[in-house]
Amino acid sequence: MKDFERVGIVGLGLIGGSIAKTIKKRNKEIKVYGFSRRRTTLTKAKRQNIIDLYFLNFEKLLRSSEFLILCTPIDKIEYYFREIKKSNKKIIVTDVASVKEEIVKKGEEILGKKFPFIGSHPMTGSEKAGLDASSENLFEGKNVIITPTKYSEKDILKKIENFWEFLGSKTFLLSPSQHDKFVSLTSHLPHLIVFQFLKVISEKNGKLKNCIGTGFIDTTRIGKSNIEMWAEIFSLNRENILKAIEKFQKEIEKTKKFIEKGEKSKIIKEFEKGKKWREKIE
Amino acid sequence: MKDFERVGIVGLGLIGGSIAKTIKKRNKEIKVYGFSRRRTTLTKAKRQNIIDLYFLNFEKLLRSSEFLILCTPIDKIEYYFREIKKSNKKIIVTDVASVKEEIVKKGEEILGKKFPFIGSHPMTGSEKAGLDASSENLFEGKNVIITPTKYSEKDILKKIENFWEFLGSKTFLLSPSQHDKFVSLTSHLPHLIVFQFLKVISEKNGKLKNCIGTGFIDTTRIGKSNIEMWAEIFSLNRENILKAIEKFQKEIEKTKKFIEKGEKSKIIKEFEKGKKWREKIE
Numbered sequence: 001m002k003d004f005e006r007v008g009i010v011g012l013g014l015i016g017g018s019i020a021k022t023i024k025k026r027n028k029e030i031k032v033y034g035f036s037r038r039r040t041t042l043t044k045a046k047r048q049n050i051i052d053l054y055f056l057n058f059e060k061l062l063r064s065s066e067f068l069i070l071c072t073p074i075d076k077i078e079y080y081f082r083e084i085k086k087s088n089k090k091i092i093v094t095d096v097a098s099v100k101e102e103i104v105k106k107g108e109e110i111l112g113k114k115f116p117f118i119g120s121h122p123m124t125g126s127e128k129a130g131l132d133a134s135s136e137n138l139f140e141g142k143n144v145i146i147t148p149t150k151y152s153e154k155d156i157l158k159k160i161e162n163f164w165e166f167l168g169s170k171t172f173l174l175s176p177s178q179h180d181k182f183v184s185l186t187s188h189l190p191h192l193i194v195f196q197f198l199k200v201i202s203e204k205n206g207k208l209k210n211c212i213g214t215g216f217i218d219t220t221r222i223g224k225s226n227i228e229m230w231a232e233i234f235s236l237n238r239e240n241i242l243k244a245i246e247k248f249q250k251e252i253e254k255t256k257k258f259i260e261k262g263e264k265s266k267i268i269k270e271f272e273k274g275k276k277w278r279e280k281i282e
Numbered sequence: 283m284k285d286f287e288r289v290g291i292v293g294l295g296l297i298g299g300s301i302a303k304t305i306k307k308r309n310k311e312i313k314v315y316g317f318s319r320r321r322t323t324l325t326k327a328k329r330q331n332i333i334d335l336y337f338l339n340f341e342k343l344l345r346s347s348e349f350l351i352l353c354t355p356i357d358k359i360e361y362y363f364r365e366i367k368k369s370n371k372k373i374i375v376t377d378v379a380s381v382k383e384e385i386v387k388k389g390e391e392i393l394g395k396k397f398p399f400i401g402s403h404p405m406t407g408s409e410k411a412g413l414d415a416s417s418e419n420l421f422e423g424k425n426v427i428i429t430p431t432k433y434s435e436k437d438i439l440k441k442i443e444n445f446w447e448f449l450g451s452k453t454f455l456l457s458p459s460q461h462d463k464f465v466s467l468t469s470h471l472p473h474l475i476v477f478q479f480l481k482v483i484s485e486k487n488g489k490l491k492n493c494i495g496t497g498f499i500d501t502t503r504i505g506k507s508n509i510e511m512w513a514e515i516f517s518l519n520r521e522n523i524l525k526a527i528e529k530f531q532k533e534i535e536k537t538k539k540f541i542e543k544g545e546k547s548k549i550i551k552e553f554e555k556g557k558k559w560r561e562k563i564e
Contacts, residue, residue, distance in 0.1 A: 143495075197475060209563065210456075214406050224560055251478050252527065275506060
């Protein structure tokens with residue numbers, strides 16, 4: 001990756017920390033600059049040589065970097081768009097938020113349509129959060145969706161693709177709205193379902209914990225994720241999520257009738273295709 | 283484990299095969315006898331020294347064993363109860379089915395209330411099936427629910443508890459109906475939800491596969507399980523499952539309204555308790 005020699009990362013949590021660690025693992029020559037609202041995170045990252053330098057002033061970070069990755073909580077991204085705008089520096093920017101339509105819209109509104117900002121969404125993560133959970137292997141073999149618009153310049157896009165590939169990921173392009181539709185099904189709906197399921201079960205008799213098996217543990221692991229972040233995602237991508245929920249509700253209602261009547265062959269038929277689809281994935 | 287020197291296993295799939303392997307790992311002196319409708323499974327198990335002997339005649343298996351474990355598909359258990367009844371041999375019997383009320387009722391009806399049959403349900407498994415997926419570590423540290431009735435004799439119960447503990451499991455007692463209520467929530471509902479979710483997603487544009495992340499893989503792993511078995515479980519435990527589904531539907535409907543209105547703090551409040559409950563588990 002020869003596009004950037006100085007990468008600025010805003011937010012050194014799971015994703016930001018993992019990006020820093022992976023850059024350093026793959027090419028020690030690239031300078032990684034950190035910015036975070038928590039000074040303790042910055043000093044820890046510096047002490048552990050995850051970053052080369054940290055800045056307490058965002059303007060200085062901007063001036064020192066060639067490429068900026070916003071890895072903050074989603075509701076802070078708009079703030080940084082405004083700070084970038086204020087600085088007047090034309091810097092290549094991406095973010096890692098799980099919703100893209102609203103973020104890209106905000107980016108265009110604040111920075112202008114021709115500003116070299118293109119959104120990204122790495123399809124990787126963990127139910128754990130923070131710098132301590134970050135890893136130099138988080139992106140290895142994982143997909144990253146990049147969401148250019150008609151205003152995005154090809155060479156900027158190419159640089160952002162190269163960057164994620166340099167971290168070990170495969171990149172795919174989708175429009176912001178297509179991205180949000182797809183992830184409402186592949187990621188947002190399953191998180192919602194698992195959170196909701198855990199809500200239901202947590203209200204029951206404690207003895208039921210003895211009846212927890214292997215499948216339960218894997219299935220509900222994502223239920224340990226950051227709820228604040230997810231409430232934000234559900235709100236930002238609400239139209240798609242509501243559609244996904246409604247489709248899911250309709251199907252559950254249908255299956256319930258098969259169960260009521262003990263129609264085993266209909267239950268099997270209902271679930272067969274999904275099982276086969278899943279088997280092809282992994 | 284000194285209670286049994288000769289254990290008969292009916293059905294050498296994931297669970298039956300794992301029981302055989304674990305016995306042999308822990309005490310080679312105990313004789314393990316296999317019975318299966320598939321002769322190729324029996325010869326393979328014998329060749330791999332997973333069992334000491336196999337029988338093609340069920341009556342002979344019964345006469346040779348001191349303890350019998352029914353590890354067949356659930357809808358075959360009744361057939362074996364009748365075969366045991368016919369033989370007139372008073373042998374200690376357990377099973378491993380995921381539903382207990384119907385099975386224990388059938389057992390009492392066919393074998394008589396005082397027959398030394400007590401149901402078991404090991405809370406372990408895999409989305410994979412068959413002898414090849416079986417393992418000598420499947421029971422290690424896992425819970426096994428045992429479901430005695432008021433007619434069950436203490437010394438028989440003790441022997442069955444000892445047996446599962448010998449395999450490395452922890453045992454817990456529940457009434458058959460309590461068991462079925464609990465697992466409808468801890469196991470049956472999550473399976474149903476995942477199957478249903480996969481049904482919904484499998485009908486969508488194939489490009490959405492690029493948007494699959496780490497969480498998706500873990501969450502939907504149970505969706506690769508045997509659908510025929512699950513259709514049987516959903517039908518046998520239908521009352522409890524329908525209640526669980528309805529509770530889940532009601533809660534989803536409530537959360538949907540919060541999302542519609544973008545009420546983030548209500549979404550957070552809705553899911554917080556379940557997340558904390560889950561964090562305590564593992």
